[in-house]
Amino acid sequence: MTTPAPTALTALTALTALTALTDGLDALLPGLRELYRDLHTHPELSLQETRTAAVAAARLRAQPGWEVTEGVGGTGVVGVLRNGDGPTVLLRADMDGLPVLAATGLPYASVDRAIDRDGNDVPTMHACGHDMHITCLLGVTALLAQHRGAWRGTVLAVFQPAEETAEGARNMLDDGFAERFPKPDICLGQHVGPFPTGVAVTRPGPLMAASDSYRVRLFGRGGHGSSPESTVDPVVMAAAVVLRLQTVVSREVGASQAAVVTVGSIHAGTKENIIPDEAELKLNIRSVDPVVREKVLAAVCRIVQAEAAASGAPKEPEITPLNAFPLTVNTADATATTIDGLRDVLGEHAVLTLPQPINGSEDFGLFGTELGAPSVFWHFGGADPAAFEGLDPEVLATRGIPAKLPMNHSPLYAPLQDPTIELGVRALLGAARAWLADGE
Numbered sequence: 001m002t003t004p005a006p007t008a009l010t011a012l013t014a015l016t017a018l019t020a021l022t023d024g025l026d027a028l029l030p031g032l033r034e035l036y037r038d039l040h041t042h043p044e045l046s047l048q049e050t051r052t053a054a055v056a057a058a059r060l061r062a063q064p065g066w067e068v069t070e071g072v073g074g075t076g077v078v079g080v081l082r083n084g085d086g087p088t089v090l091l092r093a094d095m096d097g098l099p100v101l102a103a104t105g106l107p108y109a110s111v112d113r114a115i116d117r118d119g120n121d122v123p124t125m126h127a128c129g130h131d132m133h134i135t136c137l138l139g140v141t142a143l144l145a146q147h148r149g150a151w152r153g154t155v156l157a158v159f160q161p162a163e164e165t166a167e168g169a170r171n172m173l174d175d176g177f178a179e180r181f182p183k184p185d186i187c188l189g190q191h192v193g194p195f196p197t198g199v200a201v202t203r204p205g206p207l208m209a210a211s212d213s214y215r216v217r218l219f220g221r222g223g224h225g226s227s228p229e230s231t232v233d234p235v236v237m238a239a240a241v242v243l244r245l246q247t248v249v250s251r252e253v254g255a256s257q258a259a260v261v262t263v264g265s266i267h268a269g270t271k272e273n274i275i276p277d278e279a280e281l282k283l284n285i286r287s288v289d290p291v292v293r294e295k296v297l298a299a300v301c302r303i304v305q306a307e308a309a310a311s312g313a314p315k316e317p318e319i320t321p322l323n324a325f326p327l328t329v330n331t332a333d334a335t336a337t338t339i340d341g342l343r344d345v346l347g348e349h350a351v352l353t354l355p356q357p358i359n360g361s362e363d364f365g366l367f368g369t370e371l372g373a374p375s376v377f378w379h380f381g382g383a384d385p386a387a388f389e390g391l392d393p394e395v396l397a398t399r400g401i402p403a404k405l406p407m408n409h410s411p412l413y414a415p416l417q418d419p420t421i422e423l424g425v426r427a428l429l430g431a432a433r434a435w436l437a438d439g440e
């Protein structure tokens with residue numbers, strides 16, 4: 001008889017521990033499906049997640065051992081499960097929906113509406129899949145509570161509001177998170193996306209872009225459309241700003257670096273023969289390197305001010321920040337450990353390393369940076385693998401998903417309920433298990 005190599009032995013121990021934890025998942029699935037459909041039918045806008053938070057808190061309280069705190073930073077919910085000596089692992093799920101009219105045709109699609117913070121009556125939809133994140137986290141918390149003999153340590157389950165507006169993580173942290181809850185040794189988070197079910201993607205280092213949004217008010221002097229010489233036309237000023245901003249990335253950012261400058265909204269005037277007093281632009285800027293970010297932000301401010309001056313504006317433009325998402329950076333060695341945990345459950349070849357960061361953004365990274373802990377985030381698949389037939393997984397990691405698949409935020413976006421719930425539970429549990437200590 002030969003002794004197994006230490007690596008094989010370690011892998012076998014990890015797998016046994018994991019099997020002990022996932023025991024009972026099948027029995028949980030009907031309840032998780034019912035929860036998912038309920039959340040999917042009743043999405044709530046950022047900072048309005050009262051029903052969602054109450055559902056999450058009630059489910060968590062029903063699981064033995066969880067200490068549950070509601071109202072953290074608004075509608076945030078934090079669960080703590082203390083289970084002896086061992087690392088403290090923070091698991092985060094975001095809870096907010098979007099003002100999107102669902103067009104999925106699913107029997108459980110939302111027909112709910114809400115009043116947004118500008119007073120508009122808008123449709124609501126879980127178009128980013130945050131309902132899936134809540135469901136998967138509650139599956140993991142249930143299994144951890146059921147199998148306390150299979151692991152040791154402390155788990156923090158964080159149900160975060162307002163990810164879409166980059167306010168939720170900040171609000172929870174500003175509400176005394178660090179003083180009120182155990183300090184995590186690792187922060188873990190996952191996001192569903194249009195990758196094949198069973199696949200997870202991530203990378204060490206920068207994973208998702210920083211995103212900065214601004215409102216720009218350009219001031220002119222209005223007047224009759226027939227006499228532009230007696231006005232300062234903010235429409236022409238705005239047009240010049242929009243065009244000149246296109247040169248920031250093409251002329252000021254190096255070819256090997258990445259940034260995006262998008263003017264997503266432009267508004268001025270009411271009628272064709274009135275030159276208005278002002279114009280408003282809304283900009284979004286993405287970057288994956290702090291130095292590039294500073295450079296791009298400075299260039300945008302410089303161009304807005306200079307174009308206003310070039311037009312003879314009677315007043316300096318106003319540039320107001322709307323929201324700012326930090327760069328999402330995966331701690332390098334922590335990513336390797338987490339990938340091992342994901343591979344234990346999803347399989348050796350199901351976890352892909354992205355060659356470059358994605359331009360989407362997240363506020364998850366604030367938990368790690370503010371609480372002084374390493375953090376790792378990954379995306380997991382919720383799309384029918386049939387749509388990827390013949391596509392090499394490596395191609396998927398390098399070139400991205402097929403264009404025909406609806407992306408998050410699309411009115412058509414919805415992950416497959418099955419097997420996404422089960423695989424999302426397994427992925428988060430596998431990653432958490434990689435950090436927790438072994439049971440007795």
Ligand code: ZN
Nearest residue numbers: 128164408409
């Ligand atoms: Zn989103």
Ligand code: ZN
Nearest residue numbers: 128130163191
């Ligand atoms: Zn999202």
